[in-house]
Amino acid sequence: MAEPDDKIIIKKIIAGEINALQELINRYKYQGFNLAYRICRNRENAEEILQDVFINIYSNLDKYNFTGKFSTWFYRIVYNQSISYIRKKKKVNFSLNEFEDILEPIDEEKTIEEILVNSETIKYLDQAMNELSPDESAILHLYYFEEKKVSFIAEITGFTETTVKTRLFRTRKKLYSILKRLLKKEFSDFYG
Amino acid sequence: MADTEKKLKQLFKSAPLPELSADFTSNLMEGIKVLPKSKPIAVRPLIHPLVLWLGLLLTIILSLVVSIGSNTLQIKFNNFPTNFESFYYLRQIFNNYLITTYAILILIWFLIDYKLSNFRKVKLFRKNTQY
Numbered sequence: 283m284a285e286p287d288d289k290i291i292i293k294k295i296i297a298g299e300i301n302a303l304q305e306l307i308n309r310y311k312y313q314g315f316n317l318a319y320r321i322c323r324n325r326e327n328a329e330e331i332l333q334d335v336f337i338n339i340y341s342n343l344d345k346y347n348f349t350g351k352f353s354t355w356f357y358r359i360v361y362n363q364s365i366s367y368i369r370k371k372k373k374v375n376f377s378l379n380e381f382e383d384i385l386e387p388i389d390e391e392k393t394i395e396e397i398l399v400n401s402e403t404i405k406y407l408d409q410a411m412n413e414l415s416p417d418e419s420a421i422l423h424l425y426y427f428e429e430k431k432v433s434f435i436a437e438i439t440g441f442t443e444t445t446v447k448t449r450l451f452r453t454r455k456k457l458y459s460i461l462k463r464l465l466k467k468e469f470s471d472f473y474g
Numbered sequence: 475m476a477d478t479e480k481k482l483k484q485l486f487k488s489a490p491l492p493e494l495s496a497d498f499t500s501n502l503m504e505g506i507k508v509l510p511k512s513k514p515i516a517v518r519p520l521i522h523p524l525v526l527w528l529g530l531l532l533t534i535i536l537s538l539v540v541s542i543g544s545n546t547l548q549i550k551f552n553n554f555p556t557n558f559e560s561f562y563y564l565r566q567i568f569n570n571y572l573i574t575t576y577a578i579l580i581l582i583w584f585l586i587d588y589k590l591s592n593f594r595k596v597k598l599f600r601k602n603t604q605y
Contacts, residue, residue: 300506307502319491333501333505337506337509340509403485404489407489426485427486
């Protein structure tokens with residue numbers, strides 16, 4: 283049996299059906315958690331953010347205009363809430379420019395290929411993602427993990443499509459550089 | 475380039491992410507159930523304000539048409555008092571009563587809508603950026 287549309291579930295929640303809310307939470311909790319985690323880099327904090335997101339959604343469902351997709355609205359709330367959270371906590375306060383100076387520039391397709399086929403890369407991806415800024419981390423996650431389109435990411439983050447494309451390009455390069463550094467370190471640690 | 479993109483997607487998908495607590499939904503539902511119920515879920519306005527404004531505009535136009543039309547006919551059919559009488563009354567109705575009635579109706583509608591749907595509050599506190 284096909285799952286009911288988000289809008290039908292929302293109408294049920296507005297009508298007071300609490301079970302419908304549970305269905306909505308189960309449907310979106312993993313996507314929301316993964317995005318929040320990528321931005322705040324902490325499991326407990328990501329759960330806290332997600333809890334606030336669902337409470338906010340429940341309290342503000344009347345503000346959802348049924349014309350747009352619920353998923354877009356949901357992602358936007360998760361993104362905004364996560365960014366606000368880390369701004370408040372001030373745990374992550376570095377920017378792209380701070381890192382660019384210490385990273386080696388890489389352009390060669392060959393190096394990228396080497397990084398991507400290296401089995402150790404998976405192990406270091408999380409670590410490398412933690413070195414990115416929250417915005418960059420979110421953009422990469424949405425594009426590569428969630429496989430969302432640039433227009434969708436632009437709508438969520440509030441950037442223009444061109445900005446998203448540029449950031450994707452720059453962040454990808456930055457990620458390769460970080461991974462390369464981490465892999466090189468692993469190699470030198472292993473062989474002395 | 476497309477191959478690189480594909481590999482990156484695979485890399486992201488195969489990289490481990492932490493697990494969400496198994497009791498996340500149940501804990502959240504418990505929390506939501508005990509939330510203070512002071513904030514009612516607002517109902518949308520029954521009639522779009524634009525419909526009312528268009529109605530008012532139409533009434534004004536109609537009253538103008540009748541007014542001008544009756545004046546023209548008054549001059550044209552000055553010798554026919556019956557016709558003149560009927561248009562005179564029609565003009566009176568449009569000019570004096572209909573617009574006033576419509577204005578009162580709009581006022582009543584605003585008051586009812588404000589009470590029923592909390593419309594004004596929703597509009598005032600809506601933030602476009604976040605929600």
